[in-house]
Amino acid sequence: MVGKNLFLKQGGMRRSSERNIQHGKGQDGRGSRFLMSLVFCLAFLIGGEAYGQGPVLHWTFDEASGDALDTGSGEPANGVLLPDAERTDNTPGGYSKHALDLTAPGLESWVNGGDADKVDTLAQFTMTTWLYLEGLNSEQGGSGNVRLLAKQSSGNFDGFSWNLNNPLDGDRATDNFRLGMFLGGDEAFAFGQSTESMGADGQWTFAAVTYDPEGDEDNMLFYFGDESLGVEQLGDPLTVYAGQLNSTTGIATVNVGFTDAAPGNDFSADGFQDDVRIYDRVLDLAELEEVRLANLAAAGLLGDFNDDGVLNALDIDALTTEVIAGTNDVSYDVNDDQRVDQLDRGVWVSDLKNTYVGDANLDGVF
DSSP states (O other): OHHHHHSOOTTTHHHHHHHHHHHTOSGGGHHHHHHHHHHHHHHHHHHHHHHOOOOSEEEOOOSSSSOBOBOSSSSOOOBEEOTTOEEESOOGGGTSSOEEEOOSOSTTOSEEOOOOGGGTSOSSEEEEEEEEEEEOGGGGTSOSSOEEEEEEOSSSOOEEEEEEEOOSSSOOBTTBBEEEEEEEBSSOEEEEEOSSOBOOBTSOEEEEEEEOTTOSSSOEEEEEEESSSOOEEOSOOBOOOOOSBOOOSSOOOOEESOOTTSTTSOOOOEEEEEEEEEESSOOOHHHHHHHHHHTSTTTOOTTOTTOSSSOSHHHHHHHHHHHHHTOOOGGGOTTOSSOOSHHHHHHIIIIISOOOTTOTTOSSOO
């Protein structure tokens, strides 16, 4: 409440304070400077939880070789590429350095992220990835139910498995499939499949799924986009009752192209994946669009100082720190005036994030 009282709504006292600073008015600017400094300090102290977080797991696959480093929060869950999994320079928009190449058939073409405790008991989540299909895995001896991302144990199937499933109409093809999410939660095993089909035939397609067990209905949504098409909802919202994720009763690793629920099968895509993310919250459509744009050269995502694809608390905190430090690091100069000051922070909040000073959780509502 204190933070909200001092984060003054744009257009009122904040704008007057900025004008006083610019013109040296109001006790030689000292009162205004004190107020702005207090605001910056409070913004810094409020920290990430008030504004929202980046991904808890994030594999970019941009490394030239070796493991896929996890740049998400918490204990790193680096992804080990098995011998037949490689990297490709075919990436969404040609922007990022590399993507994951899973085209090799067989049981040695997947990524093993280990038993990552940080995604065992997610109360809610968002998962995103880019997908490019060259063919059907089933046509090279594997399973048609490709695992885009899974951490699911055998037996009672605790955890999650994000799959490619049969379409509503016609045969499964690279341009005709549905997204499915299978959940082993603390209340039940349940699943949902998108009510519309999509494709990724020889092109990069963005896919996402969100789940909120606290929602009484319409608590699972699927999304899609591509290199030129913005993110859209894929079909209707679904009502899925599984409760909070529970992947603690069995040993399961978090993987791309594999599941511990059926370890003797090839579940990798005949194609490429890139920029795999797990968030411990539900991202809205605008945030998902930011994630999509983060992998495209045209985006640039001005104001995303830590390159996690989302404008959030980590970015505004970083900018606030630079403003207080007074170093004028031009990489934080979002209004392009060759200075890093309170005006950059105002542009970040009102123009880039499209919200108000005082919106403590960055949901666009004051």
